[in-house]
Amino acid sequence: DAKTTQPNSMESNEEEPVHLPCNHSTISGTDYIHWYRQLPSQGPEYVIHGLTSNVNNRMASLAIAEDRKSSTLILHRATLRDAAVYYCILRDRGGGSNYKLTFGKGTLLTVNP
Amino acid sequence: NAGVTQTPKFQVLKTGQSMTLQCAQDMNHEYMSWYRQDPGMGLRLIHYSVGAGITDQGEVPNGYNVSRSTTEDFPLRLLSAAPSQTSVYFCASSAGIWADLYEQYFGPGTRLTVT
Numbered sequence: 001d002a003k004t005t006q007p008n009s010m011e012s013n014e015e016e017p018v019h020l021p022c023n024h025s026t027i028s029g030t031d032y033i034h035w036y037r038q039l040p041s042q043g044p045e046y047v048i049h050g051l052t053s054n055v056n057n058r059m060a061s062l063a064i065a066e067d068r069k070s071s072t073l074i075l076h077r078a079t080l081r082d083a084a085v086y087y088c089i090l091r092d093r094g095g096g097s098n099y100k101l102t103f104g105k106g107t108l109l110t111v112n113p
Numbered sequence: 114n115a116g117v118t119q120t121p122k123f124q125v126l127k128t129g130q131s132m133t134l135q136c137a138q139d140m141n142h143e144y145m146s147w148y149r150q151d152p153g154m155g156l157r158l159i160h161y162s163v164g165a166g167i168t169d170q171g172e173v174p175n176g177y178n179v180s181r182s183t184t185e186d187f188p189l190r191l192l193s194a195a196p197s198q199t200s201v202y203f204c205a206s207s208a209g210i211w212a213d214l215y216e217q218y219f220g221p222g223t224r225l226t227v228t
Contacts, residue, residue: 034216041222042221043117043203043205043221043222044203044205044219045218046218049216087155100158100161100172101156101158101205102155103148104155105153105154105155106155
Protein backbone atom coordinates (compact mmCIF):
# COMPACT_ATOMS: atom_id res chain seq x y z
CA ASP A 1 0.00 0.00 0.00
CA ALA A 2 1.17 3.51 -0.76
CA LYS A 3 1.99 5.38 2.46
CA THR A 4 0.95 8.76 3.78
CA THR A 5 2.82 11.17 6.04
CA GLN A 6 1.04 13.60 8.34
CA PRO A 7 2.24 15.89 11.14
CA ASN A 8 1.69 14.39 14.56
CA SER A 9 -0.23 17.38 15.86
CA MET A 10 -1.56 20.81 14.95
CA GLU A 11 -3.27 23.62 16.81
CA SER A 12 -5.90 26.05 15.69
CA ASN A 13 -8.11 28.74 17.15
CA GLU A 14 -11.86 28.52 17.09
CA GLU A 15 -13.54 30.04 14.01
CA GLU A 16 -10.25 30.18 12.08
CA PRO A 17 -9.49 28.05 9.00
CA VAL A 18 -7.36 24.94 9.44
CA HIS A 19 -5.18 23.36 6.77
CA LEU A 20 -4.19 19.76 7.52
CA PRO A 21 -1.44 18.50 5.18
CA CYS A 22 -0.78 15.00 3.93
CA ASN A 23 2.13 13.77 1.82
CA HIS A 24 1.73 10.70 -0.39
CA SER A 25 4.65 10.76 -2.80
CA THR A 26 4.20 7.11 -3.91
CA ILE A 27 0.51 7.45 -4.75
CA SER A 28 -0.61 5.45 -7.78
CA GLY A 29 -2.91 6.61 -10.52
CA THR A 30 -5.86 4.64 -9.16
CA ASP A 31 -5.50 5.65 -5.50
CA TYR A 32 -8.24 7.78 -4.03
CA ILE A 33 -7.36 10.10 -1.15
CA HIS A 34 -9.72 9.62 1.77
CA TRP A 35 -9.94 11.53 5.02
CA TYR A 36 -11.49 10.21 8.20
CA ARG A 37 -11.51 11.74 11.64
CA GLN A 38 -11.89 10.28 15.10
CA LEU A 39 -13.36 12.37 17.88
CA PRO A 40 -12.36 11.45 21.45
CA SER A 41 -13.83 8.11 22.57
CA GLN A 42 -15.70 7.61 19.29
CA GLY A 43 -15.30 5.54 16.16
CA PRO A 44 -13.81 7.12 13.04
CA GLU A 45 -16.11 9.02 10.73
CA TYR A 46 -15.77 9.74 7.03
CA VAL A 47 -14.92 13.33 6.10
CA ILE A 48 -14.20 13.57 2.37
CA HIS A 49 -12.41 11.91 -0.52
CA GLY A 50 -11.10 12.79 -3.97
CA LEU A 51 -8.98 11.63 -6.90
CA THR A 52 -7.58 14.60 -8.82
CA SER A 53 -9.87 17.58 -8.56
CA ASN A 54 -10.51 19.62 -5.45
CA VAL A 55 -13.62 18.52 -3.59
CA ASN A 56 -16.05 20.27 -1.26
CA ASN A 57 -18.74 18.96 1.03
CA ARG A 58 -20.60 20.23 4.04
CA MET A 59 -17.81 19.22 6.41
CA ALA A 60 -14.62 20.26 4.62
CA SER A 61 -12.72 20.86 1.41
CA LEU A 62 -9.97 18.73 -0.06
CA ALA A 63 -7.25 20.38 -2.11
CA ILE A 64 -5.14 17.98 -4.17
CA ALA A 65 -1.79 18.99 -5.65
CA GLU A 66 -1.48 18.84 -9.41
CA ASP A 67 1.09 16.00 -9.20
CA ARG A 68 -1.10 14.30 -6.55
CA LYS A 69 1.86 13.78 -4.24
CA SER A 70 0.25 15.81 -1.50
CA SER A 71 -3.16 17.00 -0.40
CA THR A 72 -4.65 19.33 2.20
CA LEU A 73 -7.83 18.96 4.19
CA ILE A 74 -9.36 22.37 4.84
CA LEU A 75 -11.76 23.08 7.66
CA HIS A 76 -13.09 26.55 6.84
CA ARG A 77 -14.04 27.60 10.35
CA ALA A 78 -12.82 25.33 13.11
CA THR A 79 -15.12 24.68 16.03
CA LEU A 80 -14.37 22.95 19.32
CA ARG A 81 -16.22 19.94 17.95
CA ASP A 82 -13.57 19.59 15.22
CA ALA A 83 -10.92 18.62 17.79
CA ALA A 84 -10.03 15.09 16.70
CA VAL A 85 -7.41 12.87 15.10
CA TYR A 86 -7.52 13.27 11.33
CA TYR A 87 -6.41 10.38 9.15
CA CYS A 88 -5.33 10.68 5.52
CA ILE A 89 -5.76 7.29 3.80
CA LEU A 90 -5.10 6.09 0.27
CA ARG A 91 -7.51 3.59 -1.20
CA ASP A 92 -7.13 1.90 -4.55
CA ARG A 93 -10.27 2.11 -6.60
CA GLY A 94 -10.33 -1.64 -7.02
CA GLY A 95 -12.14 -3.99 -4.69
CA GLY A 96 -11.05 -7.14 -2.93
CA SER A 97 -8.47 -6.56 -0.22
CA ASN A 98 -8.41 -2.88 -1.12
CA TYR A 99 -11.65 -2.62 0.79
CA LYS A 100 -9.74 -2.22 4.04
CA LEU A 101 -8.72 1.16 5.41
CA THR A 102 -5.07 1.39 6.41
CA PHE A 103 -4.85 3.84 9.27
CA GLY A 104 -1.61 5.56 10.22
CA LYS A 105 -1.24 7.64 13.39
CA GLY A 106 -2.96 10.67 11.92
CA THR A 107 -2.80 14.32 13.02
CA LEU A 108 -4.16 15.32 16.40
CA LEU A 109 -5.95 18.65 15.93
CA THR A 110 -6.41 20.82 19.00
CA VAL A 111 -8.85 23.71 18.74
CA ASN A 112 -8.40 26.54 21.21
CA PRO A 113 -11.43 28.58 22.30
CA ASN B 114 -31.42 4.38 11.18
CA ALA B 115 -29.36 3.38 14.20
CA GLY B 116 -26.33 2.89 11.93
CA VAL B 117 -23.68 0.55 13.34
CA THR B 118 -24.25 -0.59 16.90
CA GLN B 119 -21.86 -2.48 19.16
CA THR B 120 -22.35 -4.23 22.46
CA PRO B 121 -21.09 -4.22 25.10
CA LYS B 122 -19.49 -0.79 25.48
CA PHE B 123 -17.06 -2.02 28.12
CA GLN B 124 -15.90 -5.49 29.14
CA VAL B 125 -13.34 -6.91 31.55
CA LEU B 126 -12.20 -10.49 31.05
CA LYS B 127 -9.79 -12.77 32.83
CA THR B 128 -7.05 -14.46 30.83
CA GLY B 129 -8.39 -17.60 29.18
CA GLN B 130 -12.05 -16.57 29.15
CA SER B 131 -13.97 -16.39 25.91
CA MET B 132 -16.56 -13.88 24.80
CA THR B 133 -18.36 -12.48 21.78
CA LEU B 134 -18.42 -8.83 20.77
CA GLN B 135 -21.63 -8.01 18.96
CA CYS B 136 -21.95 -5.78 15.91
CA ALA B 137 -25.11 -4.98 13.97
CA GLN B 138 -26.02 -2.55 11.20
CA ASP B 139 -29.41 -1.60 9.83
CA MET B 140 -28.28 -0.06 6.53
CA ASN B 141 -28.36 -3.30 4.52
CA HIS B 142 -24.61 -3.03 3.95
CA GLU B 143 -22.87 -5.99 2.36
CA TYR B 144 -19.43 -5.24 3.71
CA MET B 145 -18.53 -5.40 7.39
CA SER B 146 -15.24 -5.48 9.25
CA TRP B 147 -13.61 -5.48 12.66
CA TYR B 148 -10.68 -3.27 13.66
CA ARG B 149 -8.74 -2.94 16.87
CA GLN B 150 -7.10 0.21 18.13
CA ASP B 151 -4.28 0.16 20.65
CA PRO B 152 -3.17 3.30 22.53
CA GLY B 153 -1.46 5.84 20.31
CA MET B 154 -1.90 3.75 17.21
CA GLY B 155 -4.12 3.68 14.20
CA LEU B 156 -6.73 1.01 13.61
CA ARG B 157 -5.72 -2.45 12.41
CA LEU B 158 -8.02 -4.78 10.52
CA ILE B 159 -8.83 -8.09 12.23
CA HIS B 160 -11.41 -9.77 9.95
CA TYR B 161 -13.82 -8.66 7.29
CA SER B 162 -16.83 -9.96 5.40
CA VAL B 163 -18.01 -9.15 1.88
CA GLY B 164 -21.44 -10.69 2.38
CA ALA B 165 -23.42 -13.22 4.37
CA GLY B 166 -21.51 -16.49 4.59
CA ILE B 167 -18.22 -14.98 3.40
CA THR B 168 -15.42 -13.90 5.72
CA ASP B 169 -11.69 -13.34 5.39
CA GLN B 170 -8.70 -12.47 7.54
CA GLY B 171 -7.22 -9.03 7.94
CA GLU B 172 -3.84 -8.01 9.32
CA VAL B 173 -4.17 -9.33 12.89
CA PRO B 174 -6.61 -12.30 12.89
CA ASN B 175 -4.92 -14.58 15.42
CA GLY B 176 -7.03 -15.27 18.50
CA TYR B 177 -10.28 -14.12 16.87
CA ASN B 178 -13.08 -15.86 15.00
CA VAL B 179 -15.92 -14.38 12.98
CA SER B 180 -19.00 -15.61 11.17
CA ARG B 181 -21.62 -13.85 9.07
CA SER B 182 -24.91 -15.70 9.01
CA THR B 183 -27.01 -12.61 8.25
CA THR B 184 -26.41 -9.32 6.44
CA GLU B 185 -27.08 -7.38 9.62
CA ASP B 186 -24.81 -9.07 12.17
CA PHE B 187 -21.08 -9.68 12.33
CA PRO B 188 -19.99 -10.97 15.76
CA LEU B 189 -16.34 -11.20 16.80
CA ARG B 190 -15.39 -14.09 19.07
CA LEU B 191 -12.37 -14.13 21.35
CA LEU B 192 -11.52 -17.77 21.84
CA SER B 193 -9.19 -17.57 24.85
CA ALA B 194 -8.57 -13.99 25.95
CA ALA B 195 -5.00 -12.80 26.48
CA PRO B 196 -3.72 -9.50 27.93
CA SER B 197 -2.40 -8.62 24.44
CA GLN B 198 -6.03 -8.41 23.31
CA THR B 199 -6.69 -5.47 25.60
CA SER B 200 -7.82 -2.85 23.12
CA VAL B 201 -10.72 -0.86 21.73
CA TYR B 202 -12.63 -2.76 19.07
CA PHE B 203 -14.50 -1.05 16.26
CA CYS B 204 -16.94 -2.57 13.84
CA ALA B 205 -17.49 -0.92 10.45
CA SER B 206 -19.80 -1.40 7.50
CA SER B 207 -19.99 -0.20 3.92
CA ALA B 208 -22.48 -0.48 1.09
CA GLY B 209 -19.76 -1.38 -1.38
CA ILE B 210 -16.04 -1.70 -1.88
CA TRP B 211 -15.24 0.81 -4.61
CA ALA B 212 -13.11 3.56 -3.13
CA ASP B 213 -14.66 6.26 -5.30
CA LEU B 214 -18.19 5.51 -4.19
CA TYR B 215 -18.40 4.07 -0.72
CA GLU B 216 -17.31 5.29 2.67
CA GLN B 217 -17.21 3.18 5.80
CA TYR B 218 -19.44 3.71 8.82
CA PHE B 219 -18.01 2.88 12.23
CA GLY B 220 -19.64 1.83 15.46
CA PRO B 221 -18.92 3.51 18.81
CA GLY B 222 -16.49 0.82 19.92
CA THR B 223 -16.09 -1.77 22.66
CA ARG B 224 -13.37 -1.17 25.23
CA LEU B 225 -11.98 -4.55 26.32
CA THR B 226 -9.57 -5.15 29.18
CA VAL B 227 -8.03 -8.58 29.76
CA THR B 228 -6.42 -9.12 33.14
